[in-house]
Amino acid sequence: MSAEPRDRQKTLALRTQLIGSSCKLFFPEDPVKIIRAKGQYMYDEHGNEYLDCIGNVAHVGHCHPEVVRAAHQQNLMLNTNTRYLHDNLVDYAQRLSKTLPEKLCIFYFVNSGSEANDLALRLARQYTKHEDIIVLDDAYHGHLTSLIDISPYKFRNLEGQKEWVHVAPLPDTYRGLYREDHKDPGTAYANEVKKIIDQAQQKSRKFAAFFMESLPSVAGQIIPPPGYFQKAAEHIRNAGGVFVADEIQVGFGRVGKCFWAFQLLGDDFVPDIVTMGKPIGNGHPVSCVATTKEIAEAFSATGVEYFNTFGGNPVSCAIGLTVLDIIEKEQLQIHAFQVGSFLMELLNQQKMRHPLIGDVRGVGLFIGVDLVQDQEKRSPATKEAEFIITRLKQEFIILSTDGPGRNVLKFKPPLCFSAKDAELVVDKLDKILTELEKGNV
Numbered sequence: 001m002s003a004e005p006r007d008r009q010k011t012l013a014l015r016t017q018l019i020g021s022s023c024k025l026f027f028p029e030d031p032v033k034i035i036r037a038k039g040q041y042m043y044d045e046h047g048n049e050y051l052d053c054i055g056n057v058a059h060v061g062h063c064h065p066e067v068v069r070a071a072h073q074q075n076l077m078l079n080t081n082t083r084y085l086h087d088n089l090v091d092y093a094q095r096l097s098k099t100l101p102e103k104l105c106i107f108y109f110v111n112s113g114s115e116a117n118d119l120a121l122r123l124a125r126q127y128t129k130h131e132d133i134i135v136l137d138d139a140y141h142g143h144l145t146s147l148i149d150i151s152p153y154k155f156r157n158l159e160g161q162k163e164w165v166h167v168a169p170l171p172d173t174y175r176g177l178y179r180e181d182h183k184d185p186g187t188a189y190a191n192e193v194k195k196i197i198d199q200a201q202q203k204s205r206k207f208a209a210f211f212m213e214s215l216p217s218v219a220g221q222i223i224p225p226p227g228y229f230q231k232a233a234e235h236i237r238n239a240g241g242v243f244v245a246d247e248i249q250v251g252f253g254r255v256g257k258c259f260w261a262f263q264l265l266g267d268d269f270v271p272d273i274v275t276m277g278k279p280i281g282n283g284h285p286v287s288c289v290a291t292t293k294e295i296a297e298a299f300s301a302t303g304v305e306y307f308n309t310f311g312g313n314p315v316s317c318a319i320g321l322t323v324l325d326i327i328e329k330e331q332l333q334i335h336a337f338q339v340g341s342f343l344m345e346l347l348n349q350q351k352m353r354h355p356l357i358g359d360v361r362g363v364g365l366f367i368g369v370d371l372v373q374d375q376e377k378r379s380p381a382t383k384e385a386e387f388i389i390t391r392l393k394q395e396f397i398i399l400s401t402d403g404p405g406r407n408v409l410k411f412k413p414p415l416c417f418s419a420k421d422a423e424l425v426v427d428k429l430d431k432i433l434t435e436l437e438k439g440n441v
């Protein structure tokens with residue numbers, strides 16, 4: 001590690017020389033060099049403080065001292081693999097199981113969201129003995145080859161759609177096929193899944209899984225309408241497939257009302273597989289797949305061992321356990337609900353003032369502000385969104401955009417984000433929107 005931070009331009013030059021150019025920077029014209037962070041704040045080499053509105057990995061706050069301590073203490077003692085007995089592994093699985101419906105009682109620990117989703121694919125295929133997968137439009141499920149194949153957000157720009165992949169419409173009631181004026185958009189969108197299944201079955205295709213992020217985030221911070229999970233699950237299960245809920249961005253209390261986002265549409269819905277990542281280790285690379293006994297048994301029945309060198313090691317499990325402790329001790333789930341509701345209220349007031357804001361949607365600290373050029377047509381205000389995040393960065397606020405039109409401002413801050421932070425960012429947003437609308441830019 002260099003003793004002194006390099007000058008930002010030198011770091012940039014070295015990065016350009018040494019790191020693959022497909023690894024992108026935020027604000028490529030003027031990237032930020034962050035050298036330390038605490039809670040919801042990050043600091044550059046000059047000591048400037050940035051408010052982090054998107055760092056969903058630093059779930060309980062950047063560099064939380066208890067997480068750092070847990071990692072250090074376990075590192076001093078032992079770090080090895082799951083071929084030895086260790087209490088951290090079973091303690092952690094036990095603690096996670098308490099957050100989930102009873103049926104989801106078997107755990108596999110891996111190292112990244114992509115690894116978790118890749119394993120979920122294998123589990124689903126082994127259990128069902130089928131191959132085909134349904135995914136939502138504009139979804140992203142990871143960077144492995146297997147997951148690029150089921151991520152329309154990526155494969156549309158590459159070799160295209162494999163014959164075993166089927167894309168269902170995004171259950172987006174603002175800009176999608178069925179909108180807020182539809183009497184039952186949940187059923188209507190789930191019927192689209194059924195239509196896809198029926199058409200594919202006519203060609204003798206067989207379904208292994210319906211894969212969806214419980215709240216589609218890359219696709220534009222979408223909140224699925226009531227009944228959607230239940231009905232889509234019924235259709236995929238009738239076709240012999242399973243329901244995989246990708247909670248990699250949205251799990252662990254972020255949505256406030258419940259611990260897992262798949263619980264938002266009612267307790268009567270339980271996925272067959274849940275994948276977890278990002279916030280689970282507060283920045284440490286750990287992730288997890290939870291599933292049913294039946295699916296796990298079908299996976300074991302092949303007789304092929306599942307071994308993962310780093311997955312489930314004592315250090316990762318110590319960190320995971322500490323993250324769960326902090327969420328509980330600091331009451332971060334209820335905090336996410338309260339601060340998230342307050343932020344939504346402030347943003348909705350802005351919606352009344354600024355015609356550029358077409359929609360404000362969210363739950364807890366998962367919020368999207370959909371910017372439009374025209375309230376009627378709901379056409380994405382892409383350039384304006386880019387301008388806003390660039391201007392906010394000049395005001396030391398880090399925000400970014402999502403959605404196929406890159407026009408949805410996304411809020412997914414560390415859960416310690418405060419009401420004061422919410423006021424600050426909305427105040428700045430108000431000023432920038434006013435500048436934009438007056439044409440002073």
Ligand SMILES: Cc1ncc(COP(=O)(O)O)c(C=O)c1O
Binds near residue numbers: 115141142277
């Ligand atoms: C919804 C979702 N699933 C999976 C992944 C892949 O996770 P990772 O980057 O940890 O491999 C991501 C990453 O952005 C994601 O947003």
